[in-house]
Amino acid sequence: MSIENCKIIDLQVINDHRGKIAIAESGIQVPFDIKRVYYLFDVPTSAERGGHAHRALQQVLIAVSGSFNVHIDDGYNKRTFNLNHPSKGLSLCPMIWRELDGFSGGSVCLALVSDHYNENDYYRNYEDFKMDIRAR
Ligand code: T46
Numbered sequence: 001m002s003i004e005n006c007k008i009i010d011l012q013v014i015n016d017h018r019g020k021i022a023i024a025e026s027g028i029q030v031p032f033d034i035k036r037v038y039y040l041f042d043v044p045t046s047a048e049r050g051g052h053a054h055r056a057l058q059q060v061l062i063a064v065s066g067s068f069n070v071h072i073d074d075g076y077n078k079r080t081f082n083l084n085h086p087s088k089g090l091s092l093c094p095m096i097w098r099e100l101d102g103f104s105g106g107s108v109c110l111a112l113v114s115d116h117y118n119e120n121d122y123y124r125n126y127e128d129f130k131m132d133i134r135a136r
Pocket of ligand 1: 038040049050051059061098100111117
């Protein structure tokens, strides 16, 4: 459960004279069964989202429009990704603290997620997250 396991994945893209289509399938580009999809839109450019980690949830985040930053932290190391292309996704494993900022105008963050919404899966307090990481 380290940031080394959080990677940019390439979606399948098919291009013809009508434009491009990007494809994400469970077990092919996405390393889990997708049970939920949500997306962030109309995000003010000054907004910060995230600010939590998940106990078990896995996600792939995709900038289907525009761009934004994803800052990730496994309790020991940190890394920042700038997502800016609809053919790329950032795969996040469990126990990764994430913060999103730097949203461009009109950006949309699509999330493909491994489970249904469950507030009990969230760490919303960084110190609690870090304490559990250190206890492992
Ligand atoms: C993540 C980042 C990238 C639901 O009721 N169902 C849902 O599926 C989701 C995702 C959220 N909610 C509720 C919970 C809150 O009352 O919607 C409200 C806003 O959620 P939250 O503050 O968690 O939003 P973000 O953008 O900070 O975080 C979300 C995801 O929760 C999180 O898993 O990684 O996007």
